[in-house]
Amino acid sequence: MNKKILLLVWLCLAPVTSFADEIEVPEEELARETTLPVFDKRRIVLNRSVLTEKRMEFGAGFGIEMNEPFYNDYMFNFQGTYNFTDVHAVNILGLFWMDGLSNYGEQLSKGKDKNSDGDFADIGDVLPFDASKAPHPVWGLFANYQFIAYYGKISVSKLGVMNLNTFGVAGLGYINMDSVSAFGLNLGLGQNFFFTKNFGLRFDLRYLIFQGPNPSTQGVSLRPQDNPAAGAFDDRIWYNGQISLAGVFIL
């Protein structure tokens, strides 16, 4: 276009004062296509709201184990993540299992004494099974590689938009079970929802895979008066599914 027209337009359009009183986006101006514009270099998003590259991310929260029958399901987590790029990061995850037994574990620990005669020998009685006497995870520390596959945004209401990223996590770690310990594998998927440029919530779905003592080992009695040694239990592979929620802050 001829740049000279700029001044001309300026003068010609001076009398135009027909502004709409009520804003309505014309139907014909609304999106018609789902294709993307073509550029020499394809970049999906620019001027990102949430910048993670070369930045640290700290988080703390809680979670539950989805398939834990005997022990307290609840746990705390602390984590720190360093993002090398928008895609690659390392994550250090600390897990702290809450002490105690689950409701089911509590019931088992009391056993079932139909006649309340204390001998647990009647038909229908169940011997007490106190799983807390067996070694079980107390805390764990994992070093993970985090692959951030997606960065996007979501509109949860008409008024607000929040950014999110989705990632996969894989790593190795140490699990302390008081008297014994084990190395474990951590595999998971997660998503961050950012409320601001620095603050968000992190959801994780992870599986911890490790070898540890089996409290229901045949021949090992877990009555209140028993005190079995850690070595008395058979080992088995545990696949502990966990979901957790943490608040994250990007520094």
Added chain:
Amino acid sequence: MKRVIVVFLALSIAIPWSAEAQRSRATNRTRPGSSSGSASGERDLADALTLAKAGKYVEASQRLFQLSYSPRYRDRRMQIKYILGMTLHQLKLNQVSAFQFIGVVKEGNNKYIKQSLERLSLAADALGDDTLLNYAISRVNVDEFPRAHRDMLHYRIGEYQMRNRQFEEASRSFDRVTKGHNLYSTSRYQQGLALAESGQTDRALATFEELLQARAGASVTDKARVAAMMGKARVLYQRQAWDQAIETYREVPRDSEFWHDTIFESSWAMLRSGRFRSALSNFHSLHSAFYEDFYLPESLLLRSIVYLYICKYDEMDKVLNLFNRIYKPVYDQIDKVLDNVNKSDRYFTMINDMMRINKSGKSSDKMSMPMPYLVAQKITREADFQNTFQYIRKLIEEKKRIEKLPAQWQASSVGSYAKKVLNTRLVKAKQKAGKIVRNHLLNIKEELIDLIEQEGFARYEMINGRKETLKKKIAGKELPEQTIDAGNQRDFYIQNGYEYWPFRGEYWLDELGNYHYVGTQSCN
């Protein structure tokens, strides 16, 4: 095999001479005492022709080149040069072969001129060199040109006439390209342009429509189809049919390379038709981070003018500041380059370096360039630079082809000659490209002077507008500033399943072109 047949046909003109040579040899045999040197020389030529006919172009070209300089063949030099050109053409040495054909044409007064012009036109077409094309086209007789290549010739003639602003003649030449030829779509588009340039907008529109119909079955992003849409939209703009122009711009698919141009061009149409909000919506896309490497000074001024009309002085101020922040340093840098760089080839080197940086993707290098990156980007997209640049690339490819030929050929006189020709042409072409770059820089500098001046006017109007608003405020006539954002009433945006996503500073590729300005005017 095809190549051999082509050469065989082309060499058929040499057959009478060959027969003559054989006869001469026979005569020499029957004539004791005649020169044995002459006989061996003529045998050399006959052998060279045999090699050429057998498809042994490497050997044939070596021999023919020597013979072309032999005083014994002074009378047949043009014929030898023509055949040499043919063999070099078969070796895909278009530039070197073109020189042989030019030699034949220049000498004049020989029966190989017509064929040489034909071959020269084809070589020039393959190289895309304007100079060669102009030379060939200015001498060729279209009616005597082989029918198979006549469409190409009409097209090239049309281009030549377009360059010389002979739009009527160009339109006629483009019109002669037959349907079905691979240049048909391009020539129809060029014809539409020529007609639009000559002010025949009705015919131009019809031509673009015709092209659209012809490409109806092609893919949505078919280049010719989209080019026809663009042409149609531009002609409608030229006719001041703003709404129709806007609608046609909207038909351009987003995933076509032309789409970016539609944002700016349709903004002009919107502005001219008083659709300020629509224009501002477009500018939000155009001034997004996706276009930070694009040279768009005029669009910033245009945006500031729209803000002036709706009395958004703060926004106008921001846009004018942005203009100053980007384009005043650009102007200074261009000025400095033009002052300090005198050699044409240096301009080419600068642009070439920029293209390398672009390929490597290192954004840090962009700042270290002597020429502003966005200006260099703009120049590389210009058609005249692209033509010359493609010619340079073809010359480099030809040089590489020579390097792949046998070492003996490269060391021979024809090899040395070919290298010399290509090196000289490369230097000249780079100088030409450099001159083109310099001319564009000069034009951009002129344009920026003009635009910077307009920025001053716009700023003056902005201050004036602010003053008037203040006066009204003091007089108690102030109206409360209305913006939709203030009310948070967004229900009316969500029409028929569309969703409203407030802009938070992020630019997403899939949102480009879908922004809607939701502010209201602030004039009272």
